[in-house]
Amino acid sequence: MFSWMARMAAACWRPVRRYARMSKDEEEDDALLWSRDVERHSGGEYSFAVVQANESLEDYSQVETGRDAIFVGIYDGHGGPDASRFISDHLFVHLMRLAREGGTISEDIIRRAFSATEEGFLALVRRTHEIKPLMAAVGSCCLVGIIWKGTLFAANLGDSRAVVGRLGRSNAIIAEQVTEEHNASLESVRRELMASHPDDSHIVVLRQGVWRIKGIIQVSRSIGDAYLKRPEFRVDPSFPRFRLPEPLRRPVLTAEPAISVRVLRPQDKFLIFASDGLWEHLTNQEAAELVHKYPRAGIARRLVRRALEEAMRKREMRYEDLKKIKKEARRFFHDDITVVVVFIDSEFSPGQTAGGCQMSVRGFVDSAGPSEFSILDGM
Incomplete structure (x- = not known):
């Protein structure tokens, strides 16, 4: 029995190839691109890819x-990686703790997990404020997707995005955005801000x-960015990038997520979760059609590459030229981009995870570990 369990653990949490294998003429040698080819989950498969643009x-x-x-x-950070790294270390842990206490996963549980993560990061900013004052200006967008017993919960702060690909008539794929974005470029967001701050021109x-x-x-929504939420975290005026035109009277940003709930239907074939670096260059429909057209293996990396090709085309350059550009200069051409594609092949039923694996996979980490989902067994 022990040797069987050891073999299963080794299969679940093995070191993995860093790059997905695509067609021969599309092999990658970009040191800043990481991917997982295709992995199993309880209702299908998923593909995962990240490309780095910022120096960190x-x-x-x-x-x-x-x-x-x-x-x-x-978790798409800004001002540095501290907030996005903190979310990666704490949000899922909070979610599992609250779900275990409540006996389920729900909108309320998700909101409370976001709130606990926000409060934890603000407490870290407070503790380190004297030695790292610019921690008050570090923040992160946060996109979470949870499929729990056939229901999708999609929660978002900021401008990352989740899109479902569903089959329409004649088996044509239809892209449907399932998250709400919070970016001042959107008129609806500007109206919301002006309505909630009528005395602030x-x-x-x-x-x-x-x-x-x-x-x-x-x-307009994030984890962190403490100086835009609480006066106590005012940034020294010697940093003009973060200088407010007048003292903060009340929060101008919030960590309240927008959450959508969708019972998955047979027509729903896959989900694309991605940071805004992808959506700067691809529309929802373009991304969904690419996923529908090509093999699953390496599909997240294919989406990333297509976005990079488009970014270079706008500069009248080739993708091959991008791979020669050093890390500290890549941000002039594109943003950090993260893509996860989740394929939905069957209903999510207890005990159906392939090989009994409950895996935790992190971007740019070449091995998998056990997931804390195990604490929900039997719920």
Whole structure:
């Protein structure tokens, strides 16, 4: 029995190839691109890819697979990686603790997990404020997708996005966005901000053709960005990038996620979760059609590559030229990009995870480990 369990653990949590194998003429040698080819979850398969653009990777990400569930987390940091790394280490843990206490996963449980993560990070900012004052200006978008017993919960702060690909008539694929975005470039977000701050004529400011909140930041919801939420975290005026035009009277950002709930239907074939670096270059429909057209193996990496090709085309350059550009200069051409594609092949039923594996996979980590989904067994 022990040797059988050891073999199963080795199969679940093995070291893995860093790159997915695609067609011969598309083999990668980009040292800043990491991917998982295709892995099993309890209701199908998934593919995972990340490309780095910033000098320090600010996209943290994870996939957690359970006996009858899957969790996808994409955390797109700004101002540094501290907030996105913190979310990766704490959000799923909070979610599992609260789900175990409540006996289920629900919108309320997810909101409380986000709130606990936000409060934890703000406490870290407070503890380190004297020695690392710019921690108050570090934040992260946060996209979470959970499929729990046939229901999709999609929660979002910021401008990452989740899209479902469903079959329409004549087996044509239809892209349907299932998350709400919070970016001042959207008129609806600007109206929301102005309605909640009627006495602040500078709540959104157009600078060099870009709408920004207080002239500083584009996203209106995030984890972190403490100096835009609480006066105690005021950033020293010697850092002009984060200088507010007047003292903060009340929060201008929030960590309240927008959550959508969808009972999955037979027509729902896959989900694409991605940071905004992908959606800057591909539409929802373009991404869904690419996933529908090509083999599953390496499909997340194919999406990333297509976005990079489009980014270079806009500069009248080739993708091959991009691979020669050093890490510290890549941000001038594209953002960090994270993509997870989850294929839905069957109903999520207890005990159906392939090989009994409950795996935790992290972006840019070449081995898998056990997932804390195990604490929900029997729920």
